[in-house]
Structures are given as C-alpha cells and as structure tokens.
Amino acid sequence: MSKRLIMQIALPVFIESALMMADSIIHVIWVGHLLGGLAVAAIGACFPIILAFAAIAGGAARVATTPILQHFQAKNKEKMQTYVNLSWSFGVCLVVIMTAGGYFSSRSLLALFGTPEAVIGLAGGYLRIMMLGFAVMYLSFLTVSMLRGVGNVVARMLFVAISIVGNLVLVPLFIEGTGPFPKWGLNGVAIAALIVSVIAIIVSLWYIRRRVKGLLTRPTGWQFNGKLMAAFLPAGMPVFMQQLMLALGYACILFFVNPFGSDAIAVFYVTSRIDSIAAMPSIAVMIAISVLTGKTLQAGRFSEIPNLFRRGLIVNLPVVLLISLLCFFAPHFIMELFINDPNIVSIGIGYFRIVSLGYLLFSVLYVCNGIITGVGKSGIITLFSLASLVVVRVPAAAFLTQAGFKVNGVWLAILASFVALAACSLFYYLFGSWKKGWKMTVMESSGMKS
Incomplete structure (x- = not known):
C-alpha cells in the first residue's frame, strides 16, 4: 500500500474535520477575548453535557437515515415511506423529550459535576439555550448523515464553511450588541450558533432536494413499530458510543478540575x-x-x-x-x-x-x-x-x-x-x-x- x-x-477526511474544528474554535476565541476566562470556563463546564446530548442526536440520526438510504438506493418507495414515517415519529418524540429534559435540568446537571457557583451562574443560561436547540442539533446530524450516505463530501465541507463564516460574523455581534443587534453576552454565542445552524440546515436540505431526487420524502403520518426500530438501533450505536466516550472522558476529568x-x-x-x-x-x-x-x-x-x-x-x-x-x-x-x-x-x-x-x-x-x-x-x-x-x-x-x-x-x-x-x-x-x-x-x- x-x-x-x-x-x-x-486528506478529505482531515479537511472536513479541520473545518468542523475551526467552527468550534471560533466561539472560544471570540468568548476568550471579548468576555474573558470566566465565560470560557462556563462553556467548558457545559461541554460534556452538550457532548452527551450530541451523542444521542448523532446516534438517533444514524438510526433514522440508515433504513431510508438503504431503501432509497434500492428504489423501494413503499418501504422507504414506511421508514420516513417511522423516523419522523421517532425524531419528534426524541426532540420533545430531550429538549424539555435538558432545559429544566441544566443547572442540576452542572452542579452534578461540582461546577463552581460563579460558573453555574453564567453557564446556566447558555446551556438552556443550547438545550432548546436540540432539534437543530438533531437535524444537523440528520442532514450530514444523508450527505454522507450519498457520498457527497464536497457538499458537507461547503455547509461547514457556511457555518464558519456565519459564526465568525454573528458571534461578536451578538456578544457585544453592535448596531441593531442586542447585547446578549455569553448567551449571544448560543443564539448565534443556533441561527447559523438553521441557515446551514436549510441550505443542506435545499441541496439534497435539488441534487438527490426523491430522498427527502415527506412523512404521511405517525407510525411506531418497535420491531422495525429495534432492527436498526445497532446502526446508531457506533456514533453514539464514540460521542458518549468523549463526553464521559471529559466529564470525569472536569470533576477533578472543578475544585481548582x-x-x-x-x-x-x-x-x-x-x-x-x-x-x-x-x-x-x-x-x-x-x-x-x-x-x-x-x-x-x-x-x-x-x-x-x-x-x-x-x-x-x-x-x-x-x-x-x-x-x-x-x-x-x-x-x-x-x-x-x-x-x-x-x-x-x-x-x-x-x-x-x-x-x-x-x-x-x-x-x-x-x-x-x-x-x-x-x-x-x-x-x-x-x-x-x-x-x-x-x-x-x-x-x-x-x-x-x-x-x-x-x-x-x-x-x-x-x-x-x-x-x-x-x-x-x-x-x-x-x-x-x-x-x-x-x-x-x-x-x-x-
């Protein structure tokens, strides 16, 4: 070889990963220079919780898209519609449960790791906004999974680039309240991230609809089928476990860092x-x-x-x-x-x-x-x-x-x-x-x- x-x-894998990492680093740079160390600590305290929710969103998105992509490639429209309905029902229920759970337990989750009270005071609002964006997180993973399923690396890189540019521009505006933008401080970082993610999702879905005909089939009704879902749950486990191990590793160390x-x-x-x-x-x-x-x-x-x-x-x-x-x-x-x-x-x-x-x-x-x-x-x-x-x-x-x-x-x-x-x-x-x-x-x- x-x-x-x-x-x-x-190389393409590295470029895509580098773009995604650049997107997250932009937030840290803006927060560190505009708001200071306490604000960076607040984001750091929220990070394992956000990673854990991302593990659930990523694994669920993989479960949802795997059977749809399989039947799309096999041109089996009837079976595909069945799984679209099932995935839609599953996704809506998951989003409602995780959003409500994350929003109302934000401060308790931060306290669970021994986060200092001064950090919790700043991190609580930021984390609640991020939890309200669980639906956006899930849809982001869903669109990425679809693009990966049809083998379109360039499109994925393009949409990450959109996110980078959006955060580069919006984050400082929402932090400091420049011009018509309100001054939201650290909460502005979360709000800007949600807005940029929504824009990237809309562009991604528009691209998929135009370039991959028939993949974005509309749901025709609610459907719950335990056997069908159980058959595809293992498909989401690698993504779920990978993200969960990252969250667990970070959280365990954070528990020992917090007292300092x-x-x-x-x-x-x-x-x-x-x-x-x-x-x-x-x-x-x-x-x-x-x-x-x-x-x-x-x-x-x-x-x-x-x-x-x-x-x-x-x-x-x-x-x-x-x-x-x-x-x-x-x-x-x-x-x-x-x-x-x-x-x-x-x-x-x-x-x-x-x-x-x-x-x-x-x-x-x-x-x-x-x-x-x-x-x-x-x-x-x-x-x-x-x-x-x-x-x-x-x-x-x-x-x-x-x-x-x-x-x-x-x-x-x-x-x-x-x-x-x-x-x-x-x-x-x-x-x-x-x-x-x-x-x-x-x-x-x-x-x-x-």
Whole structure:
C-alpha cells in the first residue's frame, strides 16, 4: 500500500474535520477575548453535557437515515415511506423529550459535576439555550448523515464553511450588541450558533432536494413499530458510543478540575480543543487505514497489513511531531490565541509541558485502531477506551491531586491514559486474537492447510 493512497483517503477526511474544528474554535476565541476566562470556563463546564446530548442526536440520526438510504438506493418507495414515517415519529418524540429534559435540568446537571457557583451562574443560561436547540442539533446530524450516505463530501465541507463564516460574523455581534443587534453576552454565542445552524440546515436540505431526487420524502403520518426500530438501533450505536466516550472522558476529568476554580476549567476547555486538533491527522489516517485494511483482507493480500501499519506511521508521525513540538516549545503563543489572562495562560503552559509530548502516541494509537477496525474488531477499541478511563485516568487523577500535584496531577493523569490506551491498542495489534484468524486464512489461501 502506497503512502499516496493513504493520503488520498485521509486528506478529505482531515479537511472536513479541520473545518468542523475551526467552527468550534471560533466561539472560544471570540468568548476568550471579548468576555474573558470566566465565560470560557462556563462553556467548558457545559461541554460534556452538550457532548452527551450530541451523542444521542448523532446516534438517533444514524438510526433514522440508515433504513431510508438503504431503501432509497434500492428504489423501494413503499418501504422507504414506511421508514420516513417511522423516523419522523421517532425524531419528534426524541426532540420533545430531550429538549424539555435538558432545559429544566441544566443547572442540576452542572452542579452534578461540582461546577463552581460563579460558573453555574453564567453557564446556566447558555446551556438552556443550547438545550432548546436540540432539534437543530438533531437535524444537523440528520442532514450530514444523508450527505454522507450519498457520498457527497464536497457538499458537507461547503455547509461547514457556511457555518464558519456565519459564526465568525454573528458571534461578536451578538456578544457585544453592535448596531441593531442586542447585547446578549455569553448567551449571544448560543443564539448565534443556533441561527447559523438553521441557515446551514436549510441550505443542506435545499441541496439534497435539488441534487438527490426523491430522498427527502415527506412523512404521511405517525407510525411506531418497535420491531422495525429495534432492527436498526445497532446502526446508531457506533456514533453514539464514540460521542458518549468523549463526553464521559471529559466529564470525569472536569470533576477533578472543578475544585481548582474557573481558571483551571477554562484551561481544560481550551487545551481539550488543542488535543482534538493534535488528534485530527491521526484520526484521518486511521479512517484511511481502516478502509485499506478492509480492501486488503477482501483481496486476500494478508501479508500487506504490516506494511500498511508502517506506511500509516510514516504518513502520520511527521505531522503529529510538528504539532507536539509546537505545543511544547510555544505554549504561551497557543494559549494567547484564545485568552490573554496571565493566570490562565500560566496554567495552560503547565498543561502543554506535561501532555503535549504524549500527542506522539496518537500516531501509534490510531494506526493500530485503523487496522483493528478494518478487521471488524472495533468493539475492542471502545473497551480499551473505557478501561483507560476507569482503570487509569480517574484513579490517577484522584491520587495525584491529593498527593500534592494539584491541577498538574490531572494533567499527568491525562498523559498516563494516553500511554495506557496506545499500549493496549499496540499490544492487541501485535498479539490480539484477530491475528489467529488472519494467520489461519493465510495458511488456507496458500494451500498449507491441505
């Protein structure tokens, strides 16, 4: 497998992810420079809750679109209409339940993680507005799932670009109340995000209606069928579990960060955005490796898997190394992109000096995960993620914060979990049970079994 082939698959994935990350980073930059560290901490306190709701929305959208796309591609209009009605009924009920639940429990959910009262006071209104936008969140995932289902990468990038431009313009206007716009402060960030998302959804649906004839079939009535829904619920589980693990990992660490005050919360939120940026090239390569592993196995070229592993590392490592060195040697510059508060910048420097070299482990972790996913063992990756959280990250954070390391103990626990997760994936790639089946198939294909 050539490096060029890996890049051909990974590059579009990376660009799309980078655009989506840019959209979220714009909010942090505007909030940090216009409202300060307490406002950034408020968004950071809300983040795991929003991620958990996004997990539900993303998984539900996948459940809704999978059967519709299958019957659309099979040109079975009757079956497609059945699932459109079912998905519509399911979606409306889900939106009502999640919106009401999220809105009325916002402050309780923030208090559950030990969020400081000063942060709750600012975060409560922001989170309630975001919860009112659950329907928008669900529809966003729905349109993205449809575009992904018909294989239109360019359109998805275009609509993310619309969101970036919209937030770049509207967020500061709604924060400061420039011209005819009201001054809403942090709540303005949530309102601007909802408005921009609605615009992007409308454009997306218009595009799908014009370019993919027959896919946007109108619902003709309410329909509930437990057996039909249960048959497709597993389709949404990978998306749900992936987002849920992110939310759980963030929430567990936030629980230990909260006692150190709003500045530490602000640092954790900003640095978690940088962690995501550092992981993006590796995740793009992981997806490429997964696709190529599947094709390699289908073609019976099993001996090429180790070569695919090496090529993945060669493509991935230089980019991750550059990001890691930049974060280690220029953390002051990175933090000041988001916020100018000297105390927050100082805590952020401590984070990067501890964690940033651990980014190099992403290269090994995600290349291994790409191969593991490609051979159909993705469940083990979720198990490793859960184990690294429960067995390593949480106990290490609890011990180190009480042992005198203070907030740096939390950062050390994050690094320890990176090491544990990479070690588990590498060990499974080298010695896991999947290799037994692979070796046996190699023997059969070469005639050694006979």
